[in-house]
Amino acid sequence: MTQFNKPFLAAAMAAIVGVGACADVLAADPIKIGVAVGLSGANSVVAPAVVQSSQLAVEEINASGGILGRQVELEITDDASGAVGAQKAYDTLVFQKNVDAIISMETSAARNAALPIVARGKKPFIYTSFYEGRSCSPWMYVNGWVPEQQVAPVVDYFEKSKGAKTFYLVGNDYAFGRGMLDFTKKYIEQHGGKVVGEEYLPIDGTDWTPILSKIRSVHPDALISATAGGAPNVALAKQLKGSGLTLPYGNLAIDE
Incomplete structure (x- = not known):
């Protein structure tokens, strides 16, 4: 932040x-x-x-x-x-x-x-x-950045450097998660990619396991998330690592 x-x-x-x-x-x-x-x-x-x-x-x-x-x-x-x-x-x-x-x-x-x-x-x-x-x-x-400044570098990198063609989008179910991923989906589709799944968890939700199972089942080339900036970021990152999934992961809700 x-x-x-x-x-x-x-x-x-x-x-x-x-x-x-x-x-x-x-x-x-x-x-x-x-x-x-x-x-x-x-x-x-x-x-x-x-x-x-x-x-x-x-x-x-x-x-x-x-x-x-x-x-x-x-x-x-x-x-x-x-x-x-x-x-x-x-x-x-x-x-x-x-x-x-x-x-x-x-x-x-x-x-x-x-x-x-x-x-x-x-x-x-x-x-x-x-x-x-x-x-x-x-x-x-x-004085913060907006989707037009943030989404393109992530998606372009995955497509050009990682060969990603299919994407899975995960977010928290409120204005930030929905707004960021709506823009991301449109950008992916406009540039020849495909969104194969899109899931949201309430901002106070803590269990990402069902969503991670869905991600595993469709084998996307990359994962992009837009979660609330604190606890949801930590929970998702830990559970993603624990799941063994190794696909490229772009987080639109965290900075250096």
Whole structure:
């Protein structure tokens, strides 16, 4: 997942607070940044890194004098990696904590639930996750990549370097999994390949065994997955390795 970094955070927040404000006002109160992340649920595997990198960025920014003379404070909330948790988290950040902006690395389910709240509260919202695209709001700024940037290199590599002609697609059953693999299927078919199977597991599902059995039965040339970024990735990777399947595997839900 995309982590926060000091230059991006500082530049974004400087743009948000504006350069024309009075210096006395700027120096008076800290800039409050809300961070919504899945401390529980599917994203809990990666959430600690998000929290730690956010804290590191703020420490470095404040040590350098803050942003336009103002110190930065974090308000971290748990979106529980899903829609219901995100509604509670964003209500807290927007209407109780009254943060100046929100920066998140979260599931598409959480993001989609958050956007109406962000719009109602008129809070700038920086979304750092790569995602399935086609989700827009005048309050949302995205610095992650989308299917048009991510899918082609994986599919092209499998076709040209591995000789893959048939593909099996596996994902979690929500906006990210469905959106990514819908784009992937169309791309494969447009470039002469064939999708021989497509299966989805609920975002809180943990047993991939039946799906792996189906994959084994049809002998695809390659496997491509789009799962929620934390626990499902770990579970699928472990069970895939344990199954003995050795086909080329492209994961659209993980980065370096």
